[in-house]
Amino acid sequence: MRSRYKALVTDDDRFIRKLCQFVLEKQGLVVHLAETGQATFQALSDASFDLLLLDIDLPDIDGLTVLEKVTAQYPQISPIMVTGHASLEATIRAQELGAEGFILKPFDDTKLVQMVRRVLDRRQLREDYTQLQTSMQTEKLAALGRLTASLAHEINNPLQALRSGLRLLGRPQLDDAKRQHYVATLAQEVERLITITGQTLDFARPGQAGLESTDLNALLQSTLALVSKQLQQKHIDTDVTLAADLPAVKVVPDHIKQVVINLILNAIDAMSDSGLLTLTTTHLPHKRQVMITVQDTGSGMTPDVISKVFEPFFSTKDTGTGLGLSISYSIIETHGGYIEVESTPDTGTLFSIYLPDSSETEHDEPT
Ligand SMILES: Nc1ncnc2c1ncn2[C@@H]1O[C@H](COP(=O)(O)OP(=O)(O)OP(=O)(O)O)[C@@H](O)[C@H]1O
Ligand SMILES: [Mg+2]
Numbered sequence: 001m002r003s004r005y006k007a008l009v010t011d012d013d014r015f016i017r018k019l020c021q022f023v024l025e026k027q028g029l030v031v032h033l034a035e036t037g038q039a040t041f042q043a044l045s046d047a048s049f050d051l052l053l054l055d056i057d058l059p060d061i062d063g064l065t066v067l068e069k070v071t072a073q074y075p076q077i078s079p080i081m082v083t084g085h086a087s088l089e090a091t092i093r094a095q096e097l098g099a100e101g102f103i104l105k106p107f108d109d110t111k112l113v114q115m116v117r118r119v120l121d122r123r124q125l126r127e128d129y130t131q132l133q134t135s136m137q138t139e140k141l142a143a144l145g146r147l148t149a150s151l152a153h154e155i156n157n158p159l160q161a162l163r164s165g166l167r168l169l170g171r172p173q174l175d176d177a178k179r180q181h182y183v184a185t186l187a188q189e190v191e192r193l194i195t196i197t198g199q200t201l202d203f204a205r206p207g208q209a210g211l212e213s214t215d216l217n218a219l220l221q222s223t224l225a226l227v228s229k230q231l232q233q234k235h236i237d238t239d240v241t242l243a244a245d246l247p248a249v250k251v252v253p254d255h256i257k258q259v260v261i262n263l264i265l266n267a268i269d270a271m272s273d274s275g276l277l278t279l280t281t282t283h284l285p286h287k288r289q290v291m292i293t294v295q296d297t298g299s300g301m302t303p304d305v306i307s308k309v310f311e312p313f314f315s316t317k318d319t320g321t322g323l324g325l326s327i328s329y330s331i332i333e334t335h336g337g338y339i340e341v342e343s344t345p346d347t348g349t350l351f352s353i354y355l356p357d358s359s360e361t362e363h364d365e366p367t
Pocket of ligand 1: 267270296299300301305314317319320321323324325326349
């Protein structure tokens with residue numbers, strides 16, 4: 001549990017307040033206490049908090065009313081309701097209003113710590129996820145910037161040559177030999193342009209710095225945890241089968257995480273309001289590879305779409321940048337691997353990532 005978390009404990013029972021303070025401070029949290037609903041609003045307007053432990057039965061204002069105001073005004077706070085007699089309706093209402101946890105009185109240290117830890121862990125995951133999304137977005141924008149700058153610079157010369165060549169070709173008294181010469185020169189410039197744009201498509205090659213021996217099973221699980229909320233919201237079930245014999249491989253963990261996130265987010269986008277997301281890892285010793293698959297039961301793709309998915313800027317979504325898969329492709333290629341896709345419209349899509357089994361390479365090489 002991180003020590004920077006700040007908790008506000010609201011309860012009219014002095015003993016409960018003190019118990020919570022003692023236990024949470026021992027866990028490294030900074031704890032403030034309030035006795036009433038009014039005192040809670042005051043404390044929240046004076047300082048910012050991450051966690052609110054809120055008694056449902058307060059002397060001045062009903063705890064649920066306090067909760068409603070708090071979640072509306074301070075959405076960054078994770079509220080945990082504390083109650084002595086949880087009626088089902090109150091519990092459901094509290095959940096609808098944004099309560100992230102419940103503790104039934106009487107409770108002991110362990111129960112309190114477990115609940116607070118669960119809520120804060122989930123909070124941490126949400127923060128990690130937001131951070132990852134931001135850094136992915138930054139990476140995409142950086143790639144876009146690089147692409148635009150280099151493209152503009154590189155295509156300028158051949159374009160100038162084309163312009164002058166066309167002007168020369170437009171002269172009325174041009175003999176055949178000269179005309180052929182100009183046409184050949186223009187054709188060369190066009191070839192140059194084609195080469196330049198082809199190379200530019202390779203824009204998003206990340207460096208190999210940061211290679212670490214990585215447990216891909218653990219990486220997959222932690223990545224999945226980051227998107228658990230989206231999966232839940234769209235009623236998507238998950239089926240995860242991880243190879244027990246998967247060797248640790250040398251990869252840049254954040255880059256592979258980014259690839260898996262891209263694939264999972266695409267899978268989520270492809271499934272409308274339910275579906276199954278299947279993740280697997282497999283050790284392929286005979287090919288000296290490890291394989292990660294991400295499969296969905298979503299909209300699938302036509303052969304025409306499949307042929308374009310790895311192209312930068314290809315997107316069928318209103319808000320898509322169309323860079324997710326092209327960056328993923330480059331990342332996997334940089335790791336010496338490759339991605340394959342199989343898809344059937346209205347049935348679903350399977351992306352398979354193959355990475356070299358670097359653990360075996362190490363055994364083979366004399367040290
Ligand atoms: N699992 C999938 N099911 C169906 N179509 C997919 C799937 N994954 C990718 N696609 C198609 O490939 C296109 C390109 O995907 P890519 O991830 O590169 O960009 P995007 O998802 O459109 O945008 P961004 O990733 O920037 O949000 C998508 O717009 C979609 O048409
Ligand atoms: Mg995408």
